[in-house]
Amino acid sequence: MKRILITGGAGFIGSHLCERLLKDGNEVICLDNFYTGNKRNVIHLFGNPYFEMVRHDIIWPYFIEVDEIYNLACPASPVHYQQNPIKTIKTNVVGAINMLGLAKRVGAKILQASTSEVYGNPDIHPQPESYWGHVNPLGPRSCYDEGKRCAESLFINYRKQNDVKIKIVRIFNTYGPRMNINDGRVVSNFIIQALKGENITVFGNGLQTRSFQYVDDTVEAMIKMMQTPDEFFGPVNIGNPCECSIIELAKMIVELTGSASKIEYRPLPEDDPGQRNPDIQLALQMLKEWTPTVKLEAGIKRTIEYYESLLTQGLI
Ligand code: NAD
């Protein structure tokens, strides 16, 4: 049995990771400041003697003896990370320093949840790990993009200078149950709008693309990455290369919910990437027997069921 710290464990991906690592027979410490996460996401784990919840902000040091650390703490949706951009930078940079310092002190292996946003608005498709990106360092997304890029640099340099065992995964758009209802991400926005019969807000002409991966496939890849030999530390893209335009997604969600909602076009936010699609050759080669398994339509159906249940409980 390993003792594992998950920062951002009460968030969307973090809560699924907590669940899965407990199921695999580990002891899990879930650390979160509840900025975008919620106790409701992990409340079903509270009775488990191998699960602990800690309210803490990673911009302050935290000490605990653990074998592994998954560093997920950071708001992930553009709406939330732009609300307090300086805090976003501090979480990414100071938070990473604190978690890397902890890993160094106790000899823990540490995995960084990096992002496809390190590629910015990419000018090559699909994006391989060797691509350096096309990021506006001054734009509204820079607090997140540059924060995550700096965190990757910190990880690489803690490895070089201090022999810390690191892993970096670059996660592409992940969706599924427990995405924060207010965080403005496209999948949760469209499903909630469709279920409530409100207009579906498509930004720009809707022809921009994303490649959506169901959360179970993301979690599986993160765990497999943690298990790779120490010599392999990434970065490695994890995502589902099935690319879809935003307008196609909107139409699929209207159809699957049986909603009467209409499409409403709104201005495209500044620096919104036009196209995003992961090259996952490295992941397929290095993450033992991993491949994305959940098709978009099946994953969207499961996510619709989740939001329907929140609606029935009066939580939306
Ligand atoms: P989320 O917002 O649901 O989860 C982030 C969690 O971190 C929340 O529970 C939040 O309360 C917590 N948190 C934020 N700042 C903190 C701080 N200073 N100290 C402690 N806790 C803090 O987002 P998510 O989608 O679950 O994303 C998890 C991680 O994966 C993030 O690091 C994100 O950048 C990365 N990621 C996610 C996606 C995606 O599509 N979901 C894509 C790329 C990368």
Ligand code: UDP
């Ligand atoms: N988007 C949209 N309507 C919404 C929310 C988002 O058209 O209500 C678009 C957004 O402009 C972007 C894409 O959907 O092009 C994905 O947005 P999201 O915030 O989910 O993730 P990210 O831009 O970080 O990939």
